[in-house]
Amino acid sequence: MARLALRRARAEARAAxxxxxxxxxxxSARRAYLLAAVLGAASLPMVLLYLLLVLxxxxxxxxxxxxxxxxRYSLDNWLMxxxxxxxxxxxxxxTTADILATIANTAIVALGVTAVVVxxxxxxxxxxSRMRFRWRRGLMTFIIxxxxxxxxxxxxxxxxxxxxxxxPLARSEGAMVAxxxxxxxxxxxxxxxxxxxxxxxxxxxxxxxxxxxxALIDGASRLRAWWQIVLPQVKPGIAALAIFAFLAGWEDLxxxxxxxxxxxxxxxxxxxxxxxxxxANIETSYLPVVAAAGTLYLLPTILFFVLTQKLxxxxxxxxxxx
Amino acid sequence: MVEVSLERVxxxxxxxxxxxxVSLVFEDxxxxxxxxxxxxxxxxxxxxxxxxxxxxxxxxxxxxxxVTDLPPNKRNVGLVFQNYALYPHMTVYDNIAxxxxxxxxxxxxxxxxxxxVAKMLRIEELLDRYPSQLSGxxxxxxxxxxxxxxxxxxxxxxxxxxxxxxLLRVSIRAELKRLQKDLGITTIYVTHDQxxxxxxxxxxxxIDRGRVxxxxxxxxxxxxxxNLFVATFIGSPPANVLYARxxxxxxxxACVEVNKARFCFEGERAARLSRLGGEEVVLAFRPERAxxxxxxxxxxxxxxxxxxVVETLGRENVxxxxxxxxxxxxxxxxxxxxxxxxxYYVLVDPRDVMLFDPVTELNIDYIEA
Ligand SMILES: Nc1ncnc2c1ncn2[C@@H]1O[C@H](COP(=O)(O)OP(=O)(O)OP(=O)(O)O)[C@@H](O)[C@H]1O
Ligand SMILES: [Mg+2]
Numbered sequence: 001m002a003r004l005a006l007r008r009a010r011a012e013a014r015a016a017x018x019x020x021x022x023x024x025x026x027x028s029a030r031r032a033y034l035l036a037a038v039l040g041a042a043s044l045p046m047v048l049l050y051l052l053l054v055l056x057x058x059x060x061x062x063x064x065x066x067x068x069x070x071x072r073y074s075l076d077n078w079l080m081x082x083x084x085x086x087x088x089x090x091x092x093x094x095t096t097a098d099i100l101a102t103i104a105n106t107a108i109v110a111l112g113v114t115a116v117v118v119x120x121x122x123x124x125x126x127x128x129s130r131m132r133f134r135w136r137r138g139l140m141t142f143i144i145x146x147x148x149x150x151x152x153x154x155x156x157x158x159x160x161x162x163x164x165x166x167x168p169l170a171r172s173e174g175a176m177v178a179x180x181x182x183x184x185x186x187x188x189x190x191x192x193x194x195x196x197x198x199x200x201x202x203x204x205x206x207x208x209x210x211x212x213x214x215a216l217i218d219g220a221s222r223l224r225a226w227w228q229i230v231l232p233q234v235k236p237g238i239a240a241l242a243i244f245a246f247l248a249g250w251e252d253l254x255x256x257x258x259x260x261x262x263x264x265x266x267x268x269x270x271x272x273x274x275x276x277x278x279x280a281n282i283e284t285s286y287l288p289v290v291a292a293a294g295t296l297y298l299l300p301t302i303l304f305f306v307l308t309q310k311l312x313x314x315x316x317x318x319x320x321x322x
Numbered sequence: 323m324v325e326v327s328l329e330r331v332x333x334x335x336x337x338x339x340x341x342x343x344v345s346l347v348f349e350d351x352x353x354x355x356x357x358x359x360x361x362x363x364x365x366x367x368x369x370x371x372x373x374x375x376x377x378x379x380x381x382x383x384x385x386x387x388x389v390t391d392l393p394p395n396k397r398n399v400g401l402v403f404q405n406y407a408l409y410p411h412m413t414v415y416d417n418i419a420x421x422x423x424x425x426x427x428x429x430x431x432x433x434x435x436x437x438x439v440a441k442m443l444r445i446e447e448l449l450d451r452y453p454s455q456l457s458g459x460x461x462x463x464x465x466x467x468x469x470x471x472x473x474x475x476x477x478x479x480x481x482x483x484x485x486x487x488x489l490l491r492v493s494i495r496a497e498l499k500r501l502q503k504d505l506g507i508t509t510i511y512v513t514h515d516q517x518x519x520x521x522x523x524x525x526x527x528x529i530d531r532g533r534v535x536x537x538x539x540x541x542x543x544x545x546x547x548x549n550l551f552v553a554t555f556i557g558s559p560p561a562n563v564l565y566a567r568x569x570x571x572x573x574x575x576a577c578v579e580v581n582k583a584r585f586c587f588e589g590e591r592a593a594r595l596s597r598l599g600g601e602e603v604v605l606a607f608r609p610e611r612a613x614x615x616x617x618x619x620x621x622x623x624x625x626x627x628x629x630x631v632v633e634t635l636g637r638e639n640v641x642x643x644x645x646x647x648x649x650x651x652x653x654x655x656x657x658x659x660x661x662x663x664x665x666y667y668v669l670v671d672p673r674d675v676m677l678f679d680p681v682t683e684l685n686i687d688y689i690e691a
Contacts, residue, residue, distance in 0.1 A: 210407035213374050216394040217401050218421035218472070232411045 050298065056291035081292040086278055087285060103296070105181075106250055106270040109260070110300075112185035113249030114242050117192045121241060122234075124193075125200025126226065130212075140201075147194035155258060158187055162259055180263040188255045192248050196241050203237035204230070243304055250300050271297040323475040324385040325350040326371060326508055331380030333366055333532075340366040342532040344380070348476075348525075351506040353499065355519035355540075358529035359555065364512045365404060367529070368478045371510065372401050384476065397476070400469030400507075404480040406461045408453035414440075414464050415449040421472040439467045442497060444490075458485035463494070470501065477502065477509040484514065495522060516556060520544065528552050546676075550683040553606045553676060559640060561606045561676065562650040564625070568603050571596045578603055581646040585623045587672060594686045595677065603686075604678040609651040611674040614641065614658065614666040623675055624667040625650075629660045643668060 056062045059071035169175045215225035253272040261273045278290045326348040333341040340363045369375040373394035381390045422432045440446045443463040520540040528535040536548040547553035553561040570577035576595035577586040618624035627643035639654045677686045
């Protein structure tokens with residue numbers, strides 16, 4: 001990651017040099033502080049809510065403000081959560097849930113979506129950027145139109161497809177589960193694809209033809225030139241794409257709920273559907289444990305923001321060093 | 323190491339005709355300079371030879387082999403792109419080593435070759451850097467190194483020295499020429515620098531709007547341009563052009579009149595002039611082949627003119643004079659600094675006068691009888 005960032009920083013530094021010399025680097029410090037203050041103030045409520053959620057996951061009650069100081073903190077909620085004691089039944093008894101399986105399911109969906117999105121949009125983006133084929137423009141416009149379509153609006157038709165196509169598998173439970181995963185991943189990935197393909201096309205567009213030609217002249221085949229010369233230059237783009245696709249898969253509720261949860265009669269859960277289940281009967285559920293689930297659910301997003309902060313910082317300092 | 327020949331090659335981009343029926347032979351082991359104004363099709367020609375573009379029609383041969391349908395990676399050409407096209411994610415070392423690694427040479431041999439060529443182009447200290455950390459001239463030398471390291475049979479250079487300072491350019495130019503001769507690589511060199519082209523090349527090709535204008539030795543390109551375009555494109559300042567009236571059209575004596583100055587040609591020249599269709603002829607002469615005199619001379623074309631501007635360049639002066647409705651430039655020695663408004667005669671030896679058919683713009687010396 002850091003190496004990627006460095007490379008991108010170098011490319012950016014060079015682009016900046018070409019266009020505006022050192023003007024770009026001479027931002028006034030006062031303006032930067034002002035900007036930071038405004039942005040900070042605007043995002044304060046959000047940050048506070050997240051913070052309260054994370055705190056609650058360690059507390060014996062859901063903390064909402066002044067009670068921060070009164071609550072007692074421990075790792076109990078997290079231990080209960082990982083033991084699967086998430087839904088209190090009667091007294092001190094719990095119906096147990098397989099938390100590790102749930103996390104694994106979530107990861108499978110997220111990684112699956114990532115793989116499909118990255119693979120497809122890298123290939124399609126390259127084709128749209130570099131190859132001249134029939135219907136190229138038409139297809140590109142069509143893809144943008146698809147992007148404008150909300151995923152929820154599509155779900156009835158997609159559900160019909162699901163029911164119809166999974167009919168032959170109904171007898172075998174294992175096949176049904178596998179199919180539910182595959183269908184969820186493909187359906188969720190297709191929602192991400194239009195934007196990703198356009199993004200990737202943009203990244204490929206920025207590589208001058210001459211660089212690719214140069215590789216051909218140096219003796220590389222078209223495939224090798226693509227793999228060794230073109231692809232490394234769009235790595236930052238692929239990284240960004242992968243992060244967004246992973247988050248989309250990890251956080252998805254609607255598609256996961258319809259195809260994976262309902263499709264397997266509630267047997268296959270992800271974090272999103274688990275939390276949905278737990279909060280459905282909010283009177284009986286022990287909310288601090290749900291807060292732990294929620295924190296875990298949000299962890300990739302939080303990690304992503306922390307990481308890209310670091311990435312950005314490194315990118316800029318790397319750019320200055322160069 | 324091979325002869326490159328093009329046979330009636332045409333390249334169209336939609337409605338733009340970038341190359342129009344170009345037939346050329348680049349001799350084996352020779353250094354050919356390709357000269358032409360911006361947009362004349364020089365880069366397109368190089369790309370066609372390299373195999374990046376497919377010609378719309380026509381064939382390309384390397385030696386006896388028809389390579390028209392051969393992809394670029396099978397042609398063993400070296401190409402230095404106008405914008406260098408270095409691989410931004412690789413160090414200078416890896417950039418230069420890339421073509422050798424594709425050939426699966428042992429790493430020790432690659433290392434030796436890379437360092438050798440880096441030394442020649444004086445980029446040894448840059449080997450660990452990335453292209454974005456280099457100046458334009460340094461990037462250019464890296465591109466040159468990458469093209470040379472694989473010892474191509476054909477070397478194509480698209481303005482490879484344009485970003486170097488004068489001193490470095492002269493020395494790299496000499497190295498390049500030396501290396502080209504030693505290795506016997508057939509080289510085609512695109513440049514905007516005419517002095518460079520005329521001094522380095524065995525053959526010069528002048529191209530304009532996708533058509534070959536002249537293929538000749540540097541001397542002939544300079545002294546015997548085939549048409550008006552070549553005469554006015556080559557040289558700095560370029561040749562002066564004046565429209566003259568043909569007052570006498572005998573095969574033994576043909577006279578021209580320009581701005582009330584009359585001059586008569588005899589012999590071969592007269593015969594050629596007499597065969598011209600119209601009553602007009604285009605006169606051209608090089609500024610450095612004309613002199614300024616106070617009196618007309620009977621053995622020279624002597625055109626009365628008035629001084630308009632004088633540029634003193636130290637080693638010489640460039641004097642612009644008004645002749646009728648046209649301007650001519652004359653190079654004078656530093657000792658002769660005419661004053662504005664003074665009247666002179668522009669004196670040109672008849673052997674230095676070039677004559678062109680006003681319709682076809684062809685030099686009459688090249689018109690077949
Ligand atoms: N890919 C392309 N698509 C359309 N037109 C092109 C393309 N490449 C070149 N042309 C056109 O073909 C003509 C020749 O272009 P070329 O790049 O060969 O010129 P050049 O002699 O190399 O010019 P310069 O000295 O400015 O580099 C120009 O009119 C140009 O606009
Ligand atoms: Mg060019």
